[in-house]
Amino acid sequence: MNLHIKNMVCNRCKMVVKAELEKLGFNPVSVELGEVVLPGTISTDDKLKISEALHPFGFELLADRKTQIAEQIKTSIVNLVHYSKEPLKINLSAYLSEQLKLEYAQLSLIFSEVEKQTIEKYFIAQKIEKAKEMLTYGELTLSEIAYQLNYSSVAHLSTQFKKVTGLTPSAYKAKTVNQRKTLDEI
Known part of the structure; x- marks a missing residue:
């Protein structure tokens, strides 16, 4: 599943996003500027957890x-x-x-x-x-x-x-x- 994330603009951003996802128990297939690929699909609750974990760092999940x-x-x-x-x-x-x-x-x-x-x-x-x-x-x-x-x-x-x-x-x-x-x- 691909997640699009706002405000990922540097390699440190990629490291922070990857670390936060791993803390939540997700193992990203890849983390690129603005996009994360996760294996399989994730629930709406999981998206909310990810969004809440990334928000303090200035990142935002994009749905539109x-x-x-x-x-x-x-x-x-x-x-x-x-x-x-x-x-x-x-x-x-x-x-x-x-x-x-x-x-x-x-x-x-x-x-x-x-x-x-x-x-x-x-x-x-x-x-x-x-x-x-x-x-x-x-x-x-x-x-x-x-x-x-x-x-x-x-x-x-x-x-x-x-x-x-x-x-x-x-x-x-x-x-x-x-x-x-x-x-x-x-």
Whole structure:
């Protein structure tokens, strides 16, 4: 049985979900971002127990198909932006359609309805959060960051960064207070 879980955005999330399921006596076949596969079927009471166990950690079981699709879109974008080893030289609509096996127009409509924002806006927010991470670590130049995140130029990255954060990348880097968000807050 597949369970779809909201707010699973990192490897630590996977470890927490797996540990909580095991505490309840469930042995997951697999635990991936946003989805857990359990052997066989589970009762409504078991779903409630799982939901109650995961809730304190900020996770939520998803029952509605549209909400599941929106979460799968978010998970695919988080994987692409934060965990891909290659620069983001990819057409987002083609990537999402391939990942979720649905037409992009349908994905876009569902995402906007559920999340109250466009896929593109969410994608940009994730890219800016990744840029913040890269700036914080200080290992790459702004040109290298722009390249890694598939911006056409440093100016394009800087403009979008300022639009989202209110600061230029240089001003952000100079600030002593970290203004990064966790992935599930974006």
